[in-house]
Amino acid sequence: MVKHTIQIFGRIKPTKKTTTVYSVDNEEQTGASLEFVVPRDLADGFVNNKRECYKFRFQKVFDQAVKQEEIFENIAKPVADSVLAGYNGTIFAYGQTGSGKTFTVTGGAERYSDRGIIPRTLSYLFERFSQDSSMVYNTHISYLEIYNEMGYDLLDSRHEASRLEDLPKVMIMEDPDQNIHLRNLSLQPSANEEEALNLLFLGDTNRMIAETPMNQASTRSHCVFTVHLCRREPGSATLRRSKLHLVDLAGSDRVSKTGLNGQLLTEAKYINLSLHYLEQVIIALSEKNRSHIPYRNSMLTSVLRDSLGGNCMTTMIATMAVDKRNLDESISTCRFAQRVALIKNEAILNEELDPALQIARLKREIQSLKEELAMLTGEQRDDQLTVEEIQKLEELVKTFLDDRDPDVTLSLGPDMRKIQYCFSLLRLFHTQLPAACPCLRLMFKNISFKMMIMDKHGGGNGRSDGSPAETVREEVIQDSYHSAAEVTKLKTMLKQRDNEISILVKMLKKEKKRAQDAGYRSTDTISADHGGRAMQYMKRGPQLSMGKQEAFETFIRDHEDHLAIEDNKNLLKQRSAEARRLGEQLNEARNRINELKKKLEMQRRQRAAHGVMGNHTEAEEEVDPVEENLCKHIEHEKKAYKSTIGCLKALRTEIEHLQLLLERAKVKLQKDFHKWWSQEEASSVQESESEAATRCRAGSPSGTLQPSSPGTPGFGAPGLSSTVRDPPLGPDPNLNSSTFSVQDLRSFLPKSVPPLTAVPAWHDESLDRRATDFAPSSEWRALSTTKLSSSSIPLTGDQQADADIQAFVRARQNLLNRTGPPQ
């Protein structure tokens, strides 16, 4: 058992704004300290108007410039090491909204170097597994989100969550020993780093997609990413299970300060309540002689029960923003950390026996002891070997004979019946070999066991003793007498299978092409696995119409993440090219090694042949310089090969991460766009309605307005719900400006008015021309200078298309107002 107080670290988020006066001292003997100096006038009613200095102790404080790598090395690596040793570990980030919790735990969304604790820890763990061949490791991942006191499984791939409520709900269960179990939380196996990172990505994407429209999920919910580890020595019945929780808590901002109301206030209360219960648990744990710890008050404290005052090595990262306006929140975060530092945990090695394995091992031991006893007491077993036993022995002998290793052994245990049977098999084999020639003997070792048995018994007229060896012999004889009909039948079957395969290949190709056509992303940048989720999300919405697609492209160009995405794309291309180059180098090195090996083999054979001929001299027994040289060369090539593999592996990890970042950025763009688009549509409707109302009030239904006759461009058929405010100025000169929506217009029309033609004759070219000409520059400038409203665009009469065109023009106008036309 290891007694250990919770380790607390501070991390300060970089800022360009004026900061409060603070100092970090990491040189103190007792750890580190963080001190805030608050001018007395500012302190009034602010934090505590009696003090000017606030000093807090930490294990270490990471100031603004500290990079993710250092955070991982100092904070996460020691915890990961103890998890590898079999202890439970938890790292949780606590701090106000926007102070860098997600950045620290998961990482930034822009650069590979911004990878946070989770991806780095996964990378580290899998690297350690690969270095330790004495153990078998098994890893599972779970990802839980707690929002408004409800748990959700972020890794459920069966669900296409568009809302948080669509995700499976996770329930807390407690067994009689008061152990907590999370029902419905899936544990996903991950055999390597890539799979684990994919799970992280899946969870993060689910979290992002399922965000409530009103607020960012990361601010309002707690997330617990857990690595479940099981390790054992091969064949051992003892296994060690450990868990590593990596926790990104909701923002700790105080409700009173946030000025929220309505739904947000309810949520904030929940969050504050769960963080309040967390604080209560922490206070209770830091008080001596407290017998009751109120873990059950909230889901978060129930889940973290082991991490707080239990069997776990726990570390807290207090994240802080030090701009002036955040001073009081930072001080409150530090105060919380000081209380956490008082909590003592007792981590124990989670070792257990695998009952199934233990039983099997004991059974084997009993059997072996019985056989040994029988041998020692002379009580030989006289029952026959079973068919399975005989088959197993024959396989053992075959493997033994096929093995080129001169030190190979044949272990049969103490059962005399088995030993005798194997001897008889070996004798059979031995009598077939020309005794004088060792080379031939070696060659014969590679002759299949089946052939050997057949040879021994000649052309099938031997006596059948019913042993498996005999059965094999008979099978072989029968094989040779296959009738022509049988062969034809087999050939036909083969052909059928070939046909089936070619049909399947064609289908696969078609499917692949379809996926590529539909794909938003380019396949050279995004791996198939990673793309799945984002594609699902994109497919969920309706296909973008032309106008919307245009707006989307413009939106992307103006999006704040655009530059970062472009940078990452370029970096990805660069890295992919490097990876290709390294791959080619590897192939070349492999070929060179194979060539060298062949030469070496040849050299050895020549020398051996020399020896067999008997004309070798003493000198030839010595080390052959050619051989030695070849060996050195091979070693050298192997080293280069290994180091290239190392580089390629690192590159692969980086490429995968970049792919994930791009994938996530795309999902975010898509989501932001849909949100923005619906806002534009809504305001468009609102505006047109208010304009119409103004005109109605003025008593001027735009007197010149004429209901369109069939074939007249500009107005849709009754039933259109789009928001055509003005008749088009363009193609139809007969129509004057009007500011009616179609609904308004319809209310003026007699019921008997015949339906208007939905798609005017000029529509196609005109719209197509617009769609293609809408490329930046001329059209953009024209639009921006003439301040075109949606009414200046001729409409199609198609409800969906018209709505899109209207919204698009508005959106474009807004963008222009915001950013100016693109050059």
Ligand SMILES: Nc1ncnc2c1ncn2[C@@H]1O[C@H](COP(=O)(O)OP(=O)(O)OP(=O)(O)O)[C@@H](O)[C@H]1O
């Ligand atoms: N150490 C850092 N270096 C660079 N950027 C940072 C750092 N810490 C945070 N940021 C940036 O600050 C912004 C807010 O950070 P983050 O989302 O991690 O805050 P948070 O505490 O998780 O907020 P919330 O409570 O809303 O989830 C992000 O854009 C992030 O990239």
